[in-house]
Amino acid sequence: MAREPDIAALGEEAALQWSLVNTPLGEDWSGRARYAAAMWFYRRGEMDAGTLEVYRICSRLDRQDPLPIIRDRGVGKEWLERMGSAS
Template identity: 50%
Template sequence: MDEETRRNWEIITMPPGTEWSGRARYAAAMYFCQRGEMASDVLEVYRICSRLDAEDPVSVLKRWQIGAEWIARLKAYRSE
């Protein structure tokens, strides 16, 4: 994994609640979407949550029952 990808994984897995974390997660989500690694509907959830630092986009994805592939990728990354 190259440095830029590793850094974006770190950003997108930031815990909710930190100031500006929502915007940072959205920027990382755009990175993954542009690479074809994230669906546009998942990116939209990150966009909606971008101004809500305390909101966990993964929880929203689960509530809305979308992004199962992305959620699985996050779990795989966290277990590495």
């Protein structure tokens, strides 16, 4: 489960994107919402290309958690730490 950041410190847009990248698994269109938010973080330099690719692959799979795949591929170490699942 993602650690909740200090929303006030993030700013309104960042807080929105953080909530979208953490959209619960299984909700309709949740994979696409997570990918769209991941693209936002990537464009800001807060996510690497390998991590973004996993979100792209999972974008049509609303029930697929991208974090285990990111971990298995050995990419996105900083992102996993930020999401609180670096183990």
